[in-house]
Amino acid sequence: MALYRYKAVTPTGDVLEGQLEVASNDEAVAKIQDAGNIPLEIRAASEGGGARSLAGLFARAAMSPGQVLQFTQQLSTLLGAGQPLDRALQILLELPESEKARRIIERIRDHVRGGAPLSDGLEAEPQIFSKLYVNMVRAGEVGGALDTTLARLAQYLERAKALKESVINAMIYPAILIVMVFAALFVLLVFVVPQFAPMFKDMNVELPTITLVVLFVGNTLRDFWWGIAGLIFVGVMVARRQLADPPTRLKFDAWVLRRRLFGALIAKLETARLARTLGTLLKNGVPLLTALGIGRNVLGNSALAEAVEAATEEVKTGGGLAFALSQSKRFPKLALQMIAVGEESGTLDDMLLKTADTFDTEAKNTVDRLLAALVPAVTVVMTGVVAVIMMAILLPILNITSSLQ
Numbered sequence: 001m002a003l004y005r006y007k008a009v010t011p012t013g014d015v016l017e018g019q020l021e022v023a024s025n026d027e028a029v030a031k032i033q034d035a036g037n038i039p040l041e042i043r044a045a046s047e048g049g050g051a052r053s054l055a056g057l058f059a060r061a062a063m064s065p066g067q068v069l070q071f072t073q074q075l076s077t078l079l080g081a082g083q084p085l086d087r088a089l090q091i092l093l094e095l096p097e098s099e100k101a102r103r104i105i106e107r108i109r110d111h112v113r114g115g116a117p118l119s120d121g122l123e124a125e126p127q128i129f130s131k132l133y134v135n136m137v138r139a140g141e142v143g144g145a146l147d148t149t150l151a152r153l154a155q156y157l158e159r160a161k162a163l164k165e166s167v168i169n170a171m172i173y174p175a176i177l178i179v180m181v182f183a184a185l186f187v188l189l190v191f192v193v194p195q196f197a198p199m200f201k202d203m204n205v206e207l208p209t210i211t212l213v214v215l216f217v218g219n220t221l222r223d224f225w226w227g228i229a230g231l232i233f234v235g236v237m238v239a240r241r242q243l244a245d246p247p248t249r250l251k252f253d254a255w256v257l258r259r260r261l262f263g264a265l266i267a268k269l270e271t272a273r274l275a276r277t278l279g280t281l282l283k284n285g286v287p288l289l290t291a292l293g294i295g296r297n298v299l300g301n302s303a304l305a306e307a308v309e310a311a312t313e314e315v316k317t318g319g320g321l322a323f324a325l326s327q328s329k330r331f332p333k334l335a336l337q338m339i340a341v342g343e344e345s346g347t348l349d350d351m352l353l354k355t356a357d358t359f360d361t362e363a364k365n366t367v368d369r370l371l372a373a374l375v376p377a378v379t380v381v382m383t384g385v386v387a388v389i390m391m392a393i394l395l396p397i398l399n400i401t402s403s404l405q
Contacts, residue, residue: 004028004044007095008037063101063128069157071105076150085146086112104128117141132277132294139284149284156280160273163360167269170367174374181382186221188389193218200396207396214392246302254303257330264332265366270304271335272359279352288348289315304330321348335359 001021006028008016016037022028028042063071071092078088089109093102104125111121119138122129133153140149197215200207207215221228243249257263274295281291289312296308307328314324322340325331335355342351 002044004042006032006042008032063104065157065161067101068128068133069154069161072150072154072157076147076154079147079150085118118146131297132281135286135290135294136281136284139281139286143285152280152284156276159276159356159360163269163272163363166364167367170364170371174371174378177375177378181378184382185385188386189214189218190222190225193389193393194222196393203396203400205396205400208392208399210388211392211396214389250302250306253301257301257303261370265363265370266301267304267330267332268359268363268366270299270301271332272356272363273298274304274308275335275339275352275359276356279349279356282349282352288321304328307331332359 001023004020004022004025006018006020008018020028020031022031025042025044032042074092075088078091079085083091086109089105089112093105093109107124108118108121111124112118117138119134119141122137123134136149136153137146140146143149193214197219200211200215243252257267277295277298278288278291281294282288286294292308292312292315296305296312299305299308307325307330310328311321311324314327315321320340320343322336322343325339326336335358338351338355338358339348342348342355345351
């Protein structure tokens with residue numbers, strides 16, 4: 001048995017907090033529901049305030065994607081349980097600890113109480129709620145199924161968050177390894193190698209080229225590390241400024257897509273994102289042309305966004321979505337074939353979601369393969385560099401030893 005803390009809403013709309021000693025999270029949910037209450041949050045007592053706590057979601061100045069996901073899930077739960085929209089927002093308003101988050105929800109509630117639809121209130125917070133979010137909510141309002149729409153939107157946000165987190169988590173170890181490698185090489189070249197320079201000078205022998213190069217690199221890093229760091233910083237800032245220019249960014253993104261190593265991975269990730277966005281919007285009654293306009297804005301690669309924009313014009317003239325996307329030759333053939341099947345069978349929304357699932361999996365597998373190859377590659381490079389440095393140090397000593405014999 002374990003102790004769980006919970007927050008729930010009573011049939012009268014009051015927020016209830018308490019503890020339960022049960023075997024699992026599911027059993028806690030069942031007990032709360034058996035008592036006639038709506039569970040909002042359940043977490044193990046040992047977790048403290050953790051990320052699952054709605055009250056802890058709003059600790060920062062703005063709502064993060066994870067916080068928006070939690071807000072969406074809980075609003076869907078309250079509406080599905082029959083709570084009026086303004087009452088549901090009032091309940092959520094009572095939970096945040098952050099004053100800024102409370103003001104965001106309060107402004108949304110005031111829009112609703114003033115007679116405006118929820119979508120208008122969300123649209124007034126463009127830094128928090130995207131066009132995708134607002135349009136899906138608007139479609140749910142028109143269809144009279146706002147709770148169902150919010151549940152689907154929560155699923156969309158959850159899948160997007162899960163994919164992003166899986167990629168980030170997979171890259172943590174290689175990133176740490178690379179940082180440690182560069183740190184070790186820096187220490188070796190800056191603090192260890194220069195210690196041999198006076199000894200080599202006292203030997204009064206001609207040093208091998210490899211030794212001279214290593215000594216030069218070590219002395220340069222030791223004496224001018226600040227200048228090198230400054231050049232790197234300036235280079236990064238210049239590159240960022242160049243990439244902020246749309247034509248330059250377009251050329252760069254198109255070049256990235258043509259790279260064998262990362263181009264296919266980016267295409268898979270972006271295809272999954274686009275397909276899930278379109279499928280979710282179509283599922284909720286948003287017209288295809290509107291969905292394409294929103295989908296273009298969720299893409300991070302401007303070359304693919306341009307391809308979607310061109311496809312939108314093709315669809316306006318009566319062309320099919322698969323044919324329109326195929327004209328750019330930038331989307332995976334499998335995705336285009338699956339979309340074509342969906343169009344032919346009249347299940348485009350479902351097929352788009354299946355396409356997204358397929359490419360989510362493919363992207364994750366590609367990342368896993370790349371990282372599996374990256375770790376040994378970094379190890380081999382590190383070993384090679386250390387071997388070169390050791391050779392540069394040992395060669396003069398061996399030359400002197402051999403000349404003395």
